[in-house]
Amino acid sequence: MIEIKNVSKTFPTSAGTFEALHDVSLTIGSSEIFGLIGESGAGKSTLVRCINLLERPTSGTVEVDGRDITNLRGRELRAFRSGIGMVFQSLSLFQQRTVLENVRFPATLGTSDVSRLSAAEQRKRASQLLEVVGLAEKAESYPNQLSGGQQQRVAIARALMTSPSILLCDEATSALDTLTTASVLKTLAHIREEMGITIVLITHSLYVARSICDRIAVMEAGRIVEQGTTKEVFEAPKAQITRALLGIESGEEVA
Numbered sequence: 001m002i003e004i005k006n007v008s009k010t011f012p013t014s015a016g017t018f019e020a021l022h023d024v025s026l027t028i029g030s031s032e033i034f035g036l037i038g039e040s041g042a043g044k045s046t047l048v049r050c051i052n053l054l055e056r057p058t059s060g061t062v063e064v065d066g067r068d069i070t071n072l073r074g075r076e077l078r079a080f081r082s083g084i085g086m087v088f089q090s091l092s093l094f095q096q097r098t099v100l101e102n103v104r105f106p107a108t109l110g111t112s113d114v115s116r117l118s119a120a121e122q123r124k125r126a127s128q129l130l131e132v133v134g135l136a137e138k139a140e141s142y143p144n145q146l147s148g149g150q151q152q153r154v155a156i157a158r159a160l161m162t163s164p165s166i167l168l169c170d171e172a173t174s175a176l177d178t179l180t181t182a183s184v185l186k187t188l189a190h191i192r193e194e195m196g197i198t199i200v201l202i203t204h205s206l207y208v209a210r211s212i213c214d215r216i217a218v219m220e221a222g223r224i225v226e227q228g229t230t231k232e233v234f235e236a237p238k239a240q241i242t243r244a245l246l247g248i249e250s251g252e253e254v255a
Ligand SMILES: Nc1ncnc2c1ncn2[C@@H]1O[C@H](COP(=O)(O)OP(=O)(O)OP(=O)(O)O)[C@@H](O)[C@H]1O
Pocket: 011, 012, 013, 018, 019, 020, 038, 039, 040, 041, 042, 043, 044, 045, 046, 047
């Protein structure tokens, strides 16, 4: 379980400071697929980056499975991070390494249990993960020989290499067409079923949110303005921004 409690994040800027998150509180249950939506600049990435401490909250705390992680440093922080997989907006696969070696890569960093496996065992695990994301036959290909959706699935497999209990996905499907997106989503849903992993998914696509998220939070200007089950948010959006995102004119009834 992830508990974000009263988190604010202020960045120093040339003009002074900018508050990217304002008193955000959110609880995400184990094995849940939780969606974050909101306009560009709303604070979605900043919030997700606070979960693995790529950003440190200026105030407030983040607890993972009851443990306050906000002040972790050094070795403890690295060990904690190895329990969290992240798929970024940009893919960042190594072009000069095979797909299999890309997936294996986190095991070579030496911060998690998989780093203690022999190279052969690590490769075996990497190929099992490629099977999970449906790309077993691409193990010896190079990233630039794959489609965008396939590369995205390689990035997902790589994020799973350390057996994380949480997977953070920042816009994992935004650059993809509808059919490819569907295959990536199917992969994520499958991973949740197989591994019971918690998935936090940032998306601009309401289609994505609606198809796989159990619950959704809507962000606007550093705040969470609405949250609920996917059904609740889509069928009875409360906040103005949610209605705007859903393309509903104010005053109009929701079908
Ligand atoms: N390091 C930083 N320094 C200053 N301001 C920042 C920094 N990182 C983010 N911000 C600001 O915080 C706000 C939230 O940014 P964030 O990246 O979280 O938005 P987002 O909701 O993920 O947007 P998008 O949908 O475009 O990815 C933005 O106004 C951004 O300019």
